[in-house]
Amino acid sequence: MQNLISKIASDHPELEIELGERFQFTPPNHLYYSDEPYEYPELLLLHELGHYLIGETDYSTDIELLEIEAKAWAKARELCEHYKIEYDEDFAEDRLDSYRDFLHQASLCKTCQLSGYQDDRGNYHCPLCGASWKRKNIKF
Numbered sequence: 001m002q003n004l005i006s007k008i009a010s011d012h013p014e015l016e017i018e019l020g021e022r023f024q025f026t027p028p029n030h031l032y033y034s035d036e037p038y039e040y041p042e043l044l045l046l047h048e049l050g051h052y053l054i055g056e057t058d059y060s061t062d063i064e065l066l067e068i069e070a071k072a073w074a075k076a077r078e079l080c081e082h083y084k085i086e087y088d089e090d091f092a093e094d095r096l097d098s099y100r101d102f103l104h105q106a107s108l109c110k111t112c113q114l115s116g117y118q119d120d121r122g123n124y125h126c127p128l129c130g131a132s133w134k135r136k137n138i139k140f
């Protein structure tokens with residue numbers, strides 16, 4: 001892990017890579033990693049580096065968020081070749097699935113349990129009872 005961190009640091013001297021509570025990219029240039037026992041810490045770090053490199057951090061709908069997540073994983077796969085780390089497709093898919101599940105839950109009307117629809121500001125509306133609720137914010 002330290003090895004990978006030093007390689008990333010020399011490839012991207014503009015990045016601040018620091019120990020944090022979780023793996024996270026915070027624009028414009030902070031990359032946090034965790035020393036908790038994660039299953040694939042290198043992949044998680046490369047995924048966050050992927051977020052930095054694709055440079056898209058704004059989204060208004062959950063679909064856009066999922067697209068950004070998928071792009072960051074595609075980038076992580078390219079980075080794996082560069083850093084000679086084995087990419088694990090199943091792990092990446094699991095992570096994306098947990099986003100999908102979370103977003104599905106967030107889309108359900110608390111009263112009717114129906115899927116709401118999102119307006120272009122990301123707020124949800126129930127097609128049956130007309131309730132509105134805000135999207136939950138996810139950190140990358």
Ligand SMILES: [Zn+2]
Nearest residue numbers: 109112126129
């Ligand atoms: Zn409802």
Ligand SMILES: [Zn+2]
Nearest residue numbers: 047069072140
């Ligand atoms: Zn991500």
